[in-house]
Amino acid sequence: MSARASGPAHGVAPGTDSTATPVGLTHGGESLRRALGLRTVVSTSTGLAFAALEYLAAAGLVAYVAGDSAWIPIGVAGLLALLAWGFFGELNGMFPTAAAIRLYMKRSMDDRAALTITFTYMTTIVLVIAADAFIVGTALTHAFGEPRWVAAIWIVGLLGVAVFSNLRGVRVAGGVQDVATYIVLGATLVVGVLALTRSHHALRFPLNPLQGHSAGDLIEAVALGVFLYSAFEWVTTSAEEVRRPQHIHRGMLISVGLLFIVCSLVTVAMSHVLTHHQLISAYPQLDLGRAALGQAGLWVMAAVTAVTALNTFNGGFITASRFVYGTAREGSLPPQLALLNDRAVPWVPVVGLGGLSLVVALVVAVTGSWQVLVAVGAALEAMIYAVAAMCTLRLRARAPDQHRPFRLRGARALAVLGLVVFSALALVASVSVNNKLNPVPLVIIVCAGSLSAFYVLRILPKVRAAEEARRATTTRRRPDRTAPGPSAPTV
C-alpha cells in the first residue's frame, strides 16, 4: 500500500509538489531554523553543572585533603567525568533525543528497574533547585546584612518567581544563557586568582593531598569532586535541537575541561585564604570575593551566585517538568501530571517541583544541613554514572550493530571499570558528611528509591490498567480501509 497517488487530496494545498525539496530523514537539527551551536551547548552543559551548590561543595571538599592540593582529587574526578562523558557520548549518539535516558535504560534492563532508577535520580534535580534557592537566599541575606530568617523570604520569593515564570512559558534564550554562564565562570576565575595572589602566601601542600589526611579521605574527596562535574550530561536532553549531533559530545568534553579549571582554582583559593569557620559557612564564595576585592568582591560574588540560579532554575524546571510530562503521556505516571495550561506548560509538575524544592530548601535553611544535600547529590550522580556504564556495556552486547556515531574505544573494559568505581564512590559519598561518618544521605536515597520502587511495583500497574480500560472504551476514529466510500470519521 505504498501507492503515491498524484494530485491534491482533501485538505492539501494544491500544486506544491514541484516546489518541494527532496525527501530526506533530517536529523540533528542540521536544517532547523533555530538550532543550538557548540557555544550554547558548552554553556548549557557547564551552566547546569556550575550551580550555586558548586561553591559549597568546593569548600566542603577542602575538609578531606590538604587544602592547596584540592586540585588533585578534582583532577581525578575530572578523569572519571571523562569516563562518564564516554558513556553518555555513546548512548546519546545512539539515542539523540530528550527521552534518551528512558530509551537506553529500557533497552538495557527491566523497565520496572529502569523507571525506579530514573525516578530516584530525578531527586537530584529537586535537591539542586532547593540547594540553589537556599544558597542564593542565604548569600543575599548575608550580603544585605539582614537577619538569618530573612533568607526564608528570599527562598520563597526566588522559587515563586521561578515557578511563575515557568508557568508563563518564559524561557531563558540561548544567548542570555551563554552570557550568564560565561560571566559566572569568568568572574569566579578572576576572583579566585585575585584571592590567591593577594594573599601573599605561597601554596603550602600543592602536591601532597594526604598531608594530615588518610587515603580514605582522598577517596571521599574524589567522590565529592565527581559532584562538581555532575549535571554536565543533562545537556544530552538538547540533542534534538543542536546544529550538528557531534556538538553534544564535543560540548560536554569542553565543559568538563572548563569545570576542572574553574573548580580547581576556586577550591585551592578557598582553602588558601578562608578560615575553617568561613569554609563551613553557607556562603564561602562571598568571603572569597571579599578576600579578593574587599566589599566590592563580596557583592560581585553575591551577584554571580544569583546568576547561577538563572541556569539552574531554567534548566532544572524545564528538564524535570518536561520529563515528568513525557512520562505521564507515555502512561508511566498518572495522567494528571500531563495537564497543560493555556501556554502549553505542564503546570502540575512545575508547581509540584516548586513546592517540593521549597520544602527541602526551608528544611535545609532551618537545619543548616546543606552538606547532606551535597552528599546525596554526589551519591546519586555517581549512581547514575554507574548506570550509564552498565547501559553502555549491556547495549554493546544486546545491540552490537546499532549505529553509534560516537563510539567509545575499549568500551567494555571501561564500562566495567566505570561500573565498579562509580558504584564504590556512590557508596562512599552516601555515608559521609563533612568528613564524618553519617548515614543520613544513604537513608534519604534509600527512602527515595523505596518510594520509587513502591510506585513502580504497586501503583503503576493500576495506572496502566486504568489507561487500558479507558482506551478499550474509546472508539477508533480512523476509518476502516475495508469500508466502502470516502474517508470519514467513525466516531
Add this chain to the structure above:
Amino acid sequence: MATREEIAGAYAEWRQRSNANARLKKMVRGWDRVIHFATTDTTDAFTVEVVGQELSELTFGHVGTPDVIVTGSSEDFCDMFWGDLNPSEKYMSGEIILAGSQHDVMRIDAISMVAFLDQGA
C-alpha cells in the same frame, strides 16, 4: 503503510479540530512555526505551518526552513492525525523522532492531545 491521501485525509480532520478548538488557539498564540513531517516507510514528505494561531493546509514535500522535523511511519502519522495514537508513547519508545526545541516539541504534543480531549486520545 498509509497512502498520501490517507495521511492528507487524517490531517484535514486534525486541522479542522485544532482550528475549531478555542483553548488550542490560545495555546499556539504567538507560536508561528514551520513543521516538516517525513515518513520512514514511504519516504513521503509533508509540511505544515502554524500561522496566526491556525494550522495551514498540508503541503506535499518539504517547504521552507523547518522549526521542527517529525519523523515516523506513515501509519503512525495517520493514526496520530486521527487522534487514535498518543505520539508521546511513540516518541518515548523511539519510534517517532523529533528535531527541534523542547518548547516546540511540547506544543506539537499539546496540539495532538488537546485537539481530541473531548474524546480522549
